[in-house]
Amino acid sequence: MMIELQHVKKKYGDFNLNCSLQVQEGMVTGLIGANGAGKSTTFKAILGLLKADSGVIRVFGKEPEKLTAEEKSRIGVVLSESGFSNYLKVKQIAGILESLYPRFQKGVFLEKCRRFQIPSDKLLKEFSTGMKAKLKVLIATSFEARLLILDEPTSGLDVVARDEILDLLREYMETDGRSILISSHISSDLEGLCDDLYMIDHGEIVLHEETDALLNSYGVLKVSREEWENLDKSCILRVRKESFGYSCLTGERDFYMENYPSIAMEKGSIDEVIFMMIKGEVL
Amino acid sequence: MKGLMKKDISLLLVNRKLYLMVLALALFYLAMGEAMEGIFVPYITYIMLMLGLNTIAYDDADRGMAFLLTLPVSKTSYLREKYAFCLLISSAGWAVSSILLIVIKTAGGNAWKQTITEFGISLVVYLLLCMFLMFLLIPIQLKYGSENSRIALFGVVLVTVGVFMLIYKVSGIDVDGMDRWITSFIDRNAWMLAVAVVVLLALVGVISFRVSAGILEKKEY
Numbered sequence: 001m002m003i004e005l006q007h008v009k010k011k012y013g014d015f016n017l018n019c020s021l022q023v024q025e026g027m028v029t030g031l032i033g034a035n036g037a038g039k040s041t042t043f044k045a046i047l048g049l050l051k052a053d054s055g056v057i058r059v060f061g062k063e064p065e066k067l068t069a070e071e072k073s074r075i076g077v078v079l080s081e082s083g084f085s086n087y088l089k090v091k092q093i094a095g096i097l098e099s100l101y102p103r104f105q106k107g108v109f110l111e112k113c114r115r116f117q118i119p120s121d122k123l124l125k126e127f128s129t130g131m132k133a134k135l136k137v138l139i140a141t142s143f144e145a146r147l148l149i150l151d152e153p154t155s156g157l158d159v160v161a162r163d164e165i166l167d168l169l170r171e172y173m174e175t176d177g178r179s180i181l182i183s184s185h186i187s188s189d190l191e192g193l194c195d196d197l198y199m200i201d202h203g204e205i206v207l208h209e210e211t212d213a214l215l216n217s218y219g220v221l222k223v224s225r226e227e228w229e230n231l232d233k234s235c236i237l238r239v240r241k242e243s244f245g246y247s248c249l250t251g252e253r254d255f256y257m258e259n260y261p262s263i264a265m266e267k268g269s270i271d272e273v274i275f276m277m278i279k280g281e282v283l
Numbered sequence: 284m285k286g287l288m289k290k291d292i293s294l295l296l297v298n299r300k301l302y303l304m305v306l307a308l309a310l311f312y313l314a315m316g317e318a319m320e321g322i323f324v325p326y327i328t329y330i331m332l333m334l335g336l337n338t339i340a341y342d343d344a345d346r347g348m349a350f351l352l353t354l355p356v357s358k359t360s361y362l363r364e365k366y367a368f369c370l371l372i373s374s375a376g377w378a379v380s381s382i383l384l385i386v387i388k389t390a391g392g393n394a395w396k397q398t399i400t401e402f403g404i405s406l407v408v409y410l411l412l413c414m415f416l417m418f419l420l421i422p423i424q425l426k427y428g429s430e431n432s433r434i435a436l437f438g439v440v441l442v443t444v445g446v447f448m449l450i451y452k453v454s455g456i457d458v459d460g461m462d463r464w465i466t467s468f469i470d471r472n473a474w475m476l477a478v479a480v481v482v483l484l485a486l487v488g489v490i491s492f493r494v495s496a497g498i499l500e501k502k503e504y
Binding site for chain 1: 345373
């Protein structure tokens with residue numbers, strides 16, 4: 001197990017985090033949720049940047065504060081609002097990384113920077129948002145990390161830049177024994193990358209599912225009031241009142257397609273599942 | 284520690300034009316006359332210390348500390364590097380300015396009003412004072428940040444001066460008599476005093492480091 005969180009709680013004013021999740025070796029695990037849902041707080045707890053009020057956090061089987069420098073050198077991190085100082089240049093950062101990470105490959109890193117048109121002789125403060133985001137991911141993947149912890153690595157980027165970053169991550173996962181924990185509020189980014197998805201809302205994990213299962217088994221039924229009355233509701237996860245009747249989220253799409261062939265059914269995209277999980281009511 | 288050192292040296296170089304200006308200004312003052320000789324070395328040493336401390340502000344800017352602590356460094360090794368770096372560059376400033384002062388005085392044919400021993404002692408005192416200031420300022424800067432730490436330092440100086448003034452007023456100490464007594468005491472116990480100062484400074488250093496470690500430990504990012 002790369003990461004394990006058991007009932008990790010943290011209180012900030014009105015916000016309460018209560019999170020349990022696992023990141024398995026060889027898997028890409030996504031944490032998805034709206035802004036302010038608790039993604040960054042969860043990441044900071046995993047990285048030991050804040051102290052949880054209670055619960056268990058394990059990274060490589062150890063408490064984050066007890067990780068040695070060698071163990072930390074196998075973790076690549078991207079934080080959405082933090083990074084190297086804007087008063088540094090890429091060539092200076094390469095020198096710093098060379099001293100910090102025994103497996104850092106300076107030549108490969110600088111070559112990749114060239115490939116992604118990231119200037120090595122300019123201060124970071126002169127970089128565009130896209131250039132900074134790409135650089136953060138290039139840094140995290142430059143020293144043979146076993147685990148990447150990426151908080152909103154594609155935030156604020158256009159489609160092309162987002163695709164480039166996702167390609168970098170796919171390339172990273174081609175080596176066995178590696179894992180990624182990634183958060184995003186852009187579901188399409190995670191849909192094509194993650195094996196496993198956790199959905200967080202108001203600090204609580206509201207859904208955990210393998211991505212394939214989520215895309216293949218989840219669906220949203222659109223039913224009239226009459227259809228609603230006669231519907232078997234045992235597999236309905238959430239329901240929401242609509243002008244035409246009800247939208248119902250189910251994790252057993254095939255069951256309803258076989259037994260209610262006349263009912264309109266939409267395949268469960270991640271966006272739709274999130275929307276229903278957050279806005280819908282539990283029966 | 285080497286990686287963090289490289290980072291701080293790189294950040295230090297951001298202000299390289301400022302250093303040249305500071306040095307030019309200091310040399311200009313020095314050229315003004317002998318009266319300015321006394322402040323040349325402490326001025327350069329103090330400026331270098333401030334520039335070292337300024338790297339904490341760079342680390343803190345744009346929530347940078349959160350990222351730095353995800354690198355393969357612990358909070359303790361971050362602190363060790365910061366103390367070492369500040370000590371290193373203020374000592375470098377002290378050494379360079381001391382050598383410059385000696386060269387300028389010698390080349391310019393300025394009269395040496397002090398003996399070599401007195402001159403050497405005054406230089407060492409500047410360095411020790413700078414180290415004391417460093418031990419005081421690092422925890423303040425870590426606790427209150429760059430801007431607020433200046434206000435906090437001003438407060439510390441104000442309170443210290445106030446306390447001494449109060450003691451002076453209340454006790455009615457004879458300043459001249461005390462000055463004579465101190466001078467005579469120093470003359471009689473020079474070595475013992477030197478050892479006491481070094482021990483005291485080391486103690487202040489240990490306390491400063493522990494306080495800083497406590498501040499970092501409590502901080503959340």
